Amino acid sequence: DAGVIQSPRHEVTEMGQEVTLRCKPISGHNSLFWYRQTMMRGLELLIYFNNNVPIDDSGMPEDRFSAKMPNASFSTLKIQPSEPRDSAVYFCASSPGTDSGGYTFGSGTRLTVV
Amino acid sequence: GESVGLHLPTLSVQEGDNSIINCAYSNSASDYFIWYKQESGKGPQFIIDIRSNMDKRQGQRVTVLLNKTVKHLSLQIAATQPGDSAVYFCAENFAGGYNKLIFGAGTRLAVHP
Numbered sequence: 341d342a343g344v345i346q347s348p349r350h351e352v353t354e355m356g357q358e359v360t361l362r363c364k365p366i367s368g369h370n371s372l373f374w375y376r377q378t379m380m381r382g383l384e385l386l387i388y389f390n391n392n393v394p395i396d397d398s399g400m401p402e403d404r405f406s407a408k409m410p411n412a413s414f415s416t417l418k419i420q421p422s423e424p425r426d427s428a429v430y431f432c433a434s435s436p437g438t439d440s441g442g443y444t445f446g447s448g449t450r451l452t453v454v
Numbered sequence: 455g456e457s458v459g460l461h462l463p464t465l466s467v468q469e470g471d472n473s474i475i476n477c478a479y480s481n482s483a484s485d486y487f488i489w490y491k492q493e494s495g496k497g498p499q500f501i502i503d504i505r506s507n508m509d510k511r512q513g514q515r516v517t518v519l520l521n522k523t524v525k526h527l528s529l530q531i532a533a534t535q536p537g538d539s540a541v542y543f544c545a546e547n548f549a550g551g552y553n554k555l556i557f558g559a560g561t562r563l564a565v566h567p
Contacts, residue, residue: 344497373555375557382557382558382559382560383498383543383557383560385554385555385556385557388554395554396554431497431498433497433498442488442490442500442503442545442555443488443498443500443555444500445490445497445498445499446497447496447497448496448497
Protein backbone atom coordinates (compact mmCIF):
# COMPACT_ATOMS: atom_id res chain seq x y z
CA ASP A 341 0.00 0.00 0.00
CA ALA A 342 1.27 3.49 -0.82
CA GLY A 343 0.10 4.85 2.50
CA VAL A 344 -1.86 8.05 2.98
CA ILE A 345 -1.29 10.32 0.01
CA GLN A 346 -1.57 14.07 0.30
CA SER A 347 -1.30 16.72 -2.37
CA PRO A 348 0.17 19.14 -2.96
CA ARG A 349 3.31 18.79 -0.81
CA HIS A 350 3.81 22.53 -0.80
CA GLU A 351 1.41 25.36 -1.53
CA VAL A 352 2.16 29.06 -1.61
CA THR A 353 -0.79 31.34 -2.14
CA GLU A 354 -1.78 34.94 -1.73
CA MET A 355 -4.04 36.10 1.04
CA GLY A 356 -7.67 35.92 -0.02
CA GLN A 357 -7.22 33.04 -2.43
CA GLU A 358 -8.97 29.71 -2.10
CA VAL A 359 -6.82 26.75 -1.15
CA THR A 360 -7.76 23.09 -1.51
CA LEU A 361 -5.77 20.32 0.12
CA ARG A 362 -6.31 16.73 -0.92
CA CYS A 363 -6.01 13.38 0.77
CA LYS A 364 -6.30 9.77 -0.28
CA PRO A 365 -6.55 7.46 2.74
CA ILE A 366 -5.30 3.90 2.92
CA SER A 367 -7.69 1.53 1.19
CA GLY A 368 -9.95 -0.17 3.72
CA HIS A 369 -9.49 2.47 6.40
CA ASN A 370 -12.84 3.98 7.26
CA SER A 371 -11.75 6.82 9.53
CA LEU A 372 -10.03 9.93 8.20
CA PHE A 373 -8.60 12.84 10.13
CA TRP A 374 -7.31 16.30 9.27
CA TYR A 375 -4.69 17.83 11.56
CA ARG A 376 -2.89 21.16 11.47
CA GLN A 377 0.61 21.56 12.88
CA THR A 378 2.16 24.87 13.88
CA MET A 379 4.98 25.82 16.20
CA MET A 380 2.55 27.74 18.37
CA ARG A 381 -0.16 25.13 18.83
CA GLY A 382 1.42 21.81 17.91
CA LEU A 383 -0.80 19.17 16.31
CA GLU A 384 -4.45 20.18 16.35
CA LEU A 385 -7.29 17.92 15.26
CA LEU A 386 -9.48 19.88 12.86
CA ILE A 387 -12.10 17.35 11.80
CA TYR A 388 -12.59 13.63 11.43
CA PHE A 389 -14.80 11.39 9.35
CA ASN A 390 -16.05 7.88 9.90
CA ASN A 391 -17.42 6.02 6.88
CA ASN A 392 -17.32 9.32 4.96
CA VAL A 393 -19.53 11.08 7.52
CA PRO A 394 -18.13 14.03 9.49
CA ILE A 395 -18.21 13.06 13.16
CA ASP A 396 -16.60 15.98 14.91
CA ASP A 397 -15.63 19.30 13.33
CA SER A 398 -15.22 21.19 16.58
CA GLY A 399 -11.56 21.78 15.79
CA MET A 400 -12.23 23.66 12.58
CA PRO A 401 -11.02 27.19 13.31
CA GLU A 402 -13.78 29.14 11.60
CA ASP A 403 -16.20 29.17 8.72
CA ARG A 404 -13.42 29.79 6.24
CA PHE A 405 -12.46 26.13 6.70
CA SER A 406 -14.51 23.30 5.24
CA ALA A 407 -13.86 19.62 4.66
CA LYS A 408 -15.57 17.01 2.55
CA MET A 409 -15.28 13.30 2.01
CA PRO A 410 -17.35 12.43 -1.07
CA ASN A 411 -16.21 8.81 -1.08
CA ALA A 412 -14.06 6.38 0.86
CA SER A 413 -10.92 7.16 -1.12
CA PHE A 414 -10.85 10.95 -1.18
CA SER A 415 -11.13 13.94 1.09
CA THR A 416 -10.53 17.66 0.72
CA LEU A 417 -9.85 20.48 3.14
CA LYS A 418 -10.67 23.88 1.75
CA ILE A 419 -9.78 27.32 3.06
CA GLN A 420 -11.65 30.24 1.53
CA PRO A 421 -10.49 32.97 1.80
CA SER A 422 -7.01 32.11 3.06
CA GLU A 423 -5.14 34.30 5.54
CA PRO A 424 -1.46 34.44 6.56
CA ARG A 425 -2.30 32.90 9.96
CA ASP A 426 -3.46 29.77 8.14
CA SER A 427 0.16 29.05 7.24
CA ALA A 428 0.96 25.63 8.71
CA VAL A 429 1.55 22.01 7.80
CA TYR A 430 -1.71 20.18 7.28
CA PHE A 431 -1.73 16.43 7.83
CA CYS A 432 -4.26 13.87 6.82
CA ALA A 433 -4.36 10.52 8.64
CA SER A 434 -6.47 7.41 8.33
CA SER A 435 -7.18 4.46 10.58
CA PRO A 436 -9.12 1.20 10.38
CA GLY A 437 -11.81 2.82 12.47
CA THR A 438 -11.86 0.11 15.07
CA ASP A 439 -10.70 0.74 18.61
CA SER A 440 -7.27 -0.62 17.90
CA GLY A 441 -4.43 0.41 15.72
CA GLY A 442 -2.86 3.80 15.38
CA TYR A 443 -3.32 6.32 12.67
CA THR A 444 -1.19 6.39 9.56
CA PHE A 445 -0.24 9.92 8.61
CA GLY A 446 0.46 11.34 5.21
CA SER A 447 3.54 13.43 4.52
CA GLY A 448 1.60 16.65 4.94
CA THR A 449 1.00 19.79 2.90
CA ARG A 450 3.04 22.82 3.86
CA LEU A 451 0.83 25.84 3.27
CA THR A 452 2.24 29.35 3.12
CA VAL A 453 -0.16 32.25 2.74
CA VAL A 454 1.55 35.52 1.86
CA GLY B 455 4.29 34.67 9.96
CA GLU B 456 4.68 33.54 13.51
CA SER B 457 7.09 35.55 15.68
CA VAL B 458 6.88 33.39 18.80
CA GLY B 459 7.53 29.65 18.64
CA LEU B 460 6.57 26.88 20.98
CA HIS B 461 9.68 25.76 22.78
CA LEU B 462 9.72 22.00 22.80
CA PRO B 463 11.42 20.35 25.74
CA THR B 464 14.59 18.67 24.54
CA LEU B 465 16.20 15.51 25.80
CA SER B 466 19.86 15.16 24.86
CA VAL B 467 21.46 11.73 25.16
CA GLN B 468 24.63 10.01 24.11
CA GLU B 469 24.47 7.32 21.49
CA GLY B 470 24.08 3.96 23.18
CA ASP B 471 22.42 5.32 26.29
CA ASN B 472 18.81 4.62 27.19
CA SER B 473 16.26 7.42 26.73
CA ILE B 474 13.10 8.07 28.70
CA ILE B 475 10.52 10.48 27.35
CA ASN B 476 7.63 11.44 29.60
CA CYS B 477 4.11 12.60 28.91
CA ALA B 478 1.20 13.70 31.06
CA TYR B 479 -2.19 13.09 29.51
CA SER B 480 -5.30 15.03 30.26
CA ASN B 481 -8.37 12.79 30.32
CA SER B 482 -8.81 10.08 32.93
CA ALA B 483 -11.38 8.47 30.62
CA SER B 484 -8.87 7.95 27.81
CA ASP B 485 -8.46 4.25 27.13
CA TYR B 486 -5.82 4.00 24.45
CA PHE B 487 -2.47 5.68 24.06
CA ILE B 488 0.04 5.89 21.26
CA TRP B 489 3.58 7.17 20.89
CA TYR B 490 4.53 8.77 17.59
CA LYS B 491 7.90 9.80 16.17
CA GLN B 492 8.16 12.73 13.80
CA GLU B 493 11.27 13.40 11.79
CA SER B 494 11.88 16.72 10.11
CA GLY B 495 9.70 17.20 7.05
CA LYS B 496 7.68 14.05 7.64
CA GLY B 497 4.39 13.07 9.17
CA PRO B 498 4.16 11.43 12.59
CA GLN B 499 5.04 7.74 12.51
CA PHE B 500 3.49 5.13 14.82
CA ILE B 501 5.93 3.62 17.32
CA ILE B 502 3.98 1.71 19.95
CA ASP B 503 0.60 1.73 21.63
CA ILE B 504 -0.91 0.61 24.92
CA ARG B 505 -4.41 0.12 26.24
CA SER B 506 -5.59 1.34 29.60
CA ASN B 507 -5.91 -2.23 30.93
CA MET B 508 -2.13 -2.61 30.69
CA ASP B 509 0.74 -1.04 32.60
CA LYS B 510 3.57 -1.91 30.26
CA ARG B 511 4.13 -2.95 26.70
CA GLN B 512 7.36 -3.74 24.93
CA GLY B 513 8.39 -3.50 21.33
CA GLN B 514 11.68 -3.64 19.57
CA ARG B 515 14.01 -1.40 21.62
CA VAL B 516 11.01 0.53 22.95
CA THR B 517 8.87 0.15 26.04
CA VAL B 518 5.80 2.14 27.00
CA LEU B 519 4.73 2.47 30.62
CA LEU B 520 1.33 3.69 31.70
CA ASN B 521 0.45 5.00 35.15
CA LYS B 522 -3.25 5.72 35.22
CA THR B 523 -3.20 6.90 38.81
CA VAL B 524 -1.23 10.00 37.90
CA LYS B 525 -2.15 10.06 34.20
CA HIS B 526 1.42 9.57 33.10
CA LEU B 527 2.89 7.85 30.09
CA SER B 528 6.53 7.21 29.30
CA LEU B 529 8.49 5.92 26.35
CA GLN B 530 11.78 4.16 26.96
CA ILE B 531 14.21 3.70 24.08
CA ALA B 532 17.04 1.27 24.67
CA ALA B 533 20.49 1.81 23.17
CA THR B 534 19.53 5.09 21.55
CA GLN B 535 20.85 5.59 18.03
CA PRO B 536 21.36 8.75 15.94
CA GLY B 537 18.40 7.69 13.83
CA ASP B 538 16.20 8.05 16.89
CA SER B 539 16.69 11.82 16.81
CA ALA B 540 13.22 13.27 16.23
CA VAL B 541 10.25 14.82 18.01
CA TYR B 542 8.19 12.33 20.00
CA PHE B 543 4.50 12.80 20.69
CA CYS B 544 2.19 10.95 23.00
CA ALA B 545 -1.44 10.79 21.96
CA GLU B 546 -4.51 9.78 23.93
CA ASN B 547 -7.69 8.36 22.57
CA PHE B 548 -10.83 9.82 24.04
CA ALA B 549 -13.10 6.90 24.82
CA GLY B 550 -16.45 6.79 23.16
CA GLY B 551 -16.71 4.68 20.06
CA TYR B 552 -14.56 6.50 17.57
CA ASN B 553 -10.82 6.93 17.52
CA LYS B 554 -10.14 10.57 18.30
CA LEU B 555 -6.49 11.04 19.08
CA ILE B 556 -5.41 14.17 20.90
CA PHE B 557 -1.69 14.88 20.77
CA GLY B 558 0.60 16.26 23.42
CA ALA B 559 3.07 19.06 22.75
CA GLY B 560 5.99 16.77 21.96
CA THR B 561 9.57 16.26 23.15
CA ARG B 562 12.62 16.64 20.98
CA LEU B 563 15.18 13.86 21.34
CA ALA B 564 18.72 14.77 20.30
CA VAL B 565 21.20 11.89 20.10
CA HIS B 566 24.87 12.79 20.14
CA PRO B 567 27.62 10.46 18.88
